[in-house]
Amino acid sequence: MKTSKEDILIVALKLFSERGFDAVSTSMIAEQLGITKGALYRHFKDKQDIFDSIIERMYELDRERAETDSVPVSDYEESPEEYESTDFKAFCEFTINQFDFWSGDEFAASFRRMLILEQFKSPEKMQLYQDMIVKGPVKYSENLFGEMIRKNMLNSKARGIGARRLAMELFSALSLALQLDDGGEDRERIREDLKVIVEEFRNRYSA
Amino acid sequence: MKTSKEDILIVALKLFSERGFDAVSTSMIAEQLGITKGALYRHFKDKQDIFDSIIERMYELDRERAETDSVPVSDYEESPEEYESTDFKAFCEFTINQFDFWSGDEFAASFRRMLILEQFKSPEKMQLYQDMIVKGPVKYSENLFGEMIRKNMLNSKARGIGARRLAMELFSALSLALQLDDGGEDRERIREDLKVIVEEFRNRYSA
DNA sequence: CAACAAAATAAACGATCGTTTACCATAATT
């Protein structure tokens, strides 16, 4: 039976997320697929090409998800008008969506863990990790909260704190939830805690 | 000149935190020390022994720091009376201390990054990472907040939220701050943001 | 200063790495 590129990506991603890119050998990947390592080079030019293809695949998935969840998909600098139509309540609840996606979706969870393991290995990988997992989402929320403050959708307390720190408060809760999930803590319990924390956040700053 | 065990630990830790344990070769460590790899085996029985010695060293440093910062050093289960004498304000400010330590102290920062890179490689390493960097500190704060609630040092809002979620709120801010620092964002700016967030936290829940 | 222990060296070990090569099977296209 023939092995598809997608099969290889999934198997490789799983291994990369558990052991790190360098520690996964081409023989390992091939073995899990039931082929020999030489066959991998029919689909990808080298090991690095597998990694790059995983990144590309994730970008697609991420964009698809933003569209179905109807939150802004492009950068704030490109089309700020997209950021004007999101309401506070919906965006707070989107945090729970993000938790479900980044912990529950197998590809997304493995991808996130893989980037965690790669982040310090080069400036490029650090940039990638920060853009997709840390700074990126924080900046994204900051832009949204900035718009909301401007349109008086948030209360005076929120205005005092400012968009950036609001973004940090909300996102930090999501980030910790994911770290606890990685640690094997009961996912449903974490989810409930996160829901309460997000709810508190919403009540605290909603106009 | 003779190379000390401590020299080797510091050089190895630096490399482990940048590339991950598996990707660092014994020749690399030796080269940075200006010796040959065979000489490493006069000080450590094998590569794993270097890793284990780093862990041991960090445990010592962590304990020393807890003592000088006069926060509880032993587990809550062992001696809960230690947890009864810490006040809310001091502990909130200790969060800033923790940020300075885990981002600014070279050994601590490298150690934290090393564990980040190792966390998914075995259940034991995951346990180590969670105990020292995530779940451990959260549980630690939870126990402290539990005592504070019991002694009416916190307000009714805090009682409603509960010790665990209070711990999550405070610790998540620290955790995100460290992630942003790893990403190369300006440390002083992060520190200021963290200070404000912690201050808000304190005002929100102090009796 | 001689003696001894500790630290470092250079070389070799088998194992495994990523990649390339030459050859074979299968399925699709002409």
Next chain:
DNA sequence: AATTATGGTAAACGATCGTTTATTTTGTTG
């Protein structure tokens, strides 16, 4: 039915890995 991609195998490539060995240099001590 012949041809041609396509995906696969097995073996070999040089490089590097962690570790061990035999030998030499370096420091300290009696």
